[in-house]
Every structure is written in structure tokens, then in C-alpha cells.
Amino acid sequence: MTGFGSASLVVLFDIVEEKLAMAKELGFAHAYHAFHRAPEEVIASLTEGQGAHVCLEAAGVPQTLLQACACARRGGRVVVLGKSVVIIGLGPRGDRR
Secondary structure, eight states: OOOBTTBSOOOEEESOHHHHHHHHHTTOSOEEETTTSOHHHHHHHHTTTSOEEEEEEOSOOHHHHHHHHHHEEEEEEEEEOSOOSSOOOBOTTSOBO
8 A cells, every 4th residue: 555545655653563564464565663663764765855744643652753743844744643641842843842
């Protein structure tokens, strides 16, 4: 699966092997273990350094929110579905303040 809806490329990261295996069974060509492949590096490689138009964060972990912000391109969107109990400050490029 290269696209989902109008997206031309969907990249999935998780840390649970069973979920990654299921994603691949469902046709996701880009499903990576987040501990083995740095999301920022993968996204930069796939987008020629431009970053993603949209990043969805669903884990609710401060580190994954920071990664989502770092993966988004300038003017891109980060959609937060996970709920974190830690408040973090972000600069305009997703860098931690």
C-alpha cells in the first residue's frame, strides 16, 4: 500500500513486531520498527529532505510527539491523537524549548 485516501505515501512506525507484521500483511510497504530505524531519517530519505505533509501521533508519548514534529515539513501538520500526561514546549520547527 503506497497510498491511503489521497495520500501518495504512508509510512508507519511502531515498536510492536506483531503490529508491524500486520501492517505489512495489509500492504503497507513502509512499516518500520521505531527502535531500529530513526523516524526522522526515514522520512527525510523518503521525502528528499522535505519532510511529511502530515504526521499522526497516536502513542501519547512525549518522545513520539517530538519525532512527529521533527518529521513534518515546514508548513506541514502534526495531528495528535495520543494523550500525554507530560507537557512539552515546542518551537516553530518542533524543537524542544
